[in-house]
Structure formats: structure tokens, C-alpha cells
Amino acid sequence: MAVSRSDLLAWLNELLQLNYTKIEQCGTGGAYCQILDSIYGDLPMARVKMNAKHEYEFVANFKVMQNVFKAKKIDKPIPIEKLVKCKMQDNLEFLQWMKRFWDSNYGGQGYDAVGRRRGAPAEPPATIAPLSTGARSASAALGVGRSGGKTPISGHRAGSTQPNEAMQALQTQLREMSTHMEGLEKERDFYFAKLRDIEILVQQQTETLESQGKEDDNLKEIQKILYSTEDGFEVPENAAVDEEETF
Structure with a gap:
């Protein structure tokens, strides 16, 4: 049976000593990596950026996770391209799978989450908003755009903090x-x-x-x-070309 979002967040935050508030924050990859580390204890956490802010950093975290999957012979595709977009449904489905995997493989040993990530920030990652x-x-x-608003921007009422x-x-x-x-x-x-x-x-x-x-x-x-090009990306005929660069 699928675990609810609130239960998943409660489990994740308790296990990893995090303060995540949304499932989609897992799309940065850091939490997924540390769930694996809680099972095996040998994931290279120094290479995991828990406070990743940009998509290329998310991808790097998932590459670490992908290497662990390969080393541990975990037969589960990681939909990196979907997860790094930080969409709720994609990350909910993957986190539910991670929870089932953890239930089946965690040995009950103690786990120092903060120590393993060397005190990296536990605050929810700030994923890029539109x-x-x-x-x-x-x-x-x-x-x-307020309907009925007649007060000019420069003509605010006295005491307004607008x-x-x-x-x-x-x-x-x-x-x-x-x-x-x-x-x-x-x-x-x-x-x-x-x-x-x-x-x-x-x-x-x-x-x-x-x-x-x-x-x-x-x-x-x-x-x-x-060396292929597309419309709009051609090199101008008269443009100077750097002899050392071919792009």
C-alpha cells in the first residue's frame, strides 16, 4: 500500500534529521542519496550537495546515487530527467519506492544523519521557482492589476508602506x-x-x-x-573563429 505524503515526509525528516516540507524538494537528490547511505553506510556523502540549488547540481547528486545502484546491483531505473524538475508526482512515486526499499533492506542499525553529511544544512533546499x-x-x-484601484503609485496615502x-x-x-x-x-x-x-x-x-x-x-x-548546426545557431560567415576552439 502506498504511503501518504505526510507519512513519507515524517519518516524522511526523522530518519535524516531534515526539515523538508514538500515531497518535490527531494528532486535535488540529496535526500535520496542519504536514504541509501542509511542502509549501506558507505555512500560518498562528501560528494553529495545537500543544499544544491541548480539543476546541474541535482544531476550530479543523482549520478552519485546511480553509481551506488550499479555497485549494489539495484535493478531500478532512476528517472533523473523527471526527478530533477522537482515535480511532486514524480518524486512522490520514487520516494514511495525508496521507502519500500528501505523497509526491506535497513538493518535497524543506528544512523547519525547529521554526522554523515558533516553538518550540511538541514533546511529544505530552495529549488528554483519560476x-x-x-x-x-x-x-x-x-x-x-487590482480592480477598482485608483490610487497612483506615487500618490500613496500617508503612512502606507506600499x-x-x-x-x-x-x-x-x-x-x-x-x-x-x-x-x-x-x-x-x-x-x-x-x-x-x-x-x-x-x-x-x-x-x-x-x-x-x-x-x-x-x-x-x-x-x-x-559540428552540426540548427537554424539560428549557425556561425556567421564573416565571424572570427578562435583557432583553438571549434564550437
């Missing part, structure tokens, strides 16, 4: 946008570096084979994918 949320807050503070609230909401929105953009840039650089490493390895192997009068169709297909 930027429109902050925009709506700012609009509400400014009184935009402008101050509006400024705070806009500053919050700006911080959210800045954090979001920083995360996207890090994620872009993370995957670009991987592609660049692949390109170099393929190029080196291709040159080695060519010097031996050989070729590899698989390498040619990989290069074809690496």
Missing part, C-alpha cells in the same frame, strides 16, 4: 533573476567543458588513425554530431 512568481509579488506590492514593499519585492526579483542566470551560466559551462573534452579525444584518435591509414566510422559520426 521568475514570474517574483514578478507577481512585485505587481501586487505596486497595486498593479513603496517600501514594492522596492523589496523588486529587489527580491532581481536577486532571483541573478541567481537563476548564474546557475544557467554554470550549467552551460559545465556541459560545454564536457563536449570540448569529447571533441579533443575524438580529434586525437582520428588523427592517430589517419596517420596509420585507417578511419573509424563511429568517430566520424560523433564529429558530425559535434
Whole structure:
């Protein structure tokens, strides 16, 4: 029988000494990793980022978990692409499976959750919220869109805290946008570096084979994918090309 959301959260918070308030917060991957660690006690918790904020960090946590599944021969696919979106239903189904797995494999030994994660924050992870949320807050503070509102923004009543609230909401929105953009840039650089490493390895192997009068169709297909373009992403004909970079 499926365990309810409230019961799952109560179990998770008690086992791992966390303060999660929503199932979807498990989408960061940290809690799932530590559930496994409570069973086996040998998961590399130093590589798990419990306070992950960006999707590429969530993916890194799940990669750690994936390695444990492989090492322990756990025959269960991990739907990483769905879980990292922090949707409630996807994470509810996976957490229910994790609870059943834990019930079947936990040996009853004591578990120092805080010690194992070396005192990493136990507060609920702040998953990235849509930027429109902050925009709506700012609009509400400014009184935009209220039916029947006749007081101009600059003509607030004496004693009103409306402008101050509006400024705070806009500053919050700006911080959210800045954090979001920083995360996207890090994620872009993370995957670009991987592609660049692949390109170099393929190029080196291709040159080695060519010097031996050989070729590899698989390498040619990989290069074809690496150098393919789509509408809107073509390199301009007159653009300067960095001799060391091929992307």
C-alpha cells in the first residue's frame, strides 16, 4: 500500500534529521542519496550537495546515487530527467519506492544523519521557482492589476508602506533573476567543458588513425554530431573563429 505524503515526509525528516516540507524538494537528490547511505553506510556523502540549488547540481547528486545502484546491483531505473524538475508526482512515486526499499533492506542499525553529511544544512533546499512568481509579488506590492484601484503609485496615502514593499519585492526579483542566470551560466559551462573534452579525444584518435591509414566510422559520426548546426545557431560567415576552439 502506498504511503501518504505526510507519512513519507515524517519518516524522511526523522530518519535524516531534515526539515523538508514538500515531497518535490527531494528532486535535488540529496535526500535520496542519504536514504541509501542509511542502509549501506558507505555512500560518498562528501560528494553529495545537500543544499544544491541548480539543476546541474541535482544531476550530479543523482549520478552519485546511480553509481551506488550499479555497485549494489539495484535493478531500478532512476528517472533523473523527471526527478530533477522537482515535480511532486514524480518524486512522490520514487520516494514511495525508496521507502519500500528501505523497509526491506535497513538493518535497524543506528544512523547519525547529521554526522554523515558533516553538518550540511538541514533546511529544505530552495529549488528554483519560476521568475514570474517574483514578478507577481512585485505587481501586487505596486497595486498593479487590482480592480477598482485608483490610487497612483506615487500618490500613496500617508503612512502606507506600499513603496517600501514594492522596492523589496523588486529587489527580491532581481536577486532571483541573478541567481537563476548564474546557475544557467554554470550549467552551460559545465556541459560545454564536457563536449570540448569529447571533441579533443575524438580529434586525437582520428588523427592517430589517419596517420596509420585507417578511419573509424563511429568517430566520424560523433564529429558530425559535434559540428552540426540548427537554424539560428549557425556561425556567421564573416565571424572570427578562435583557432583553438571549434564550437
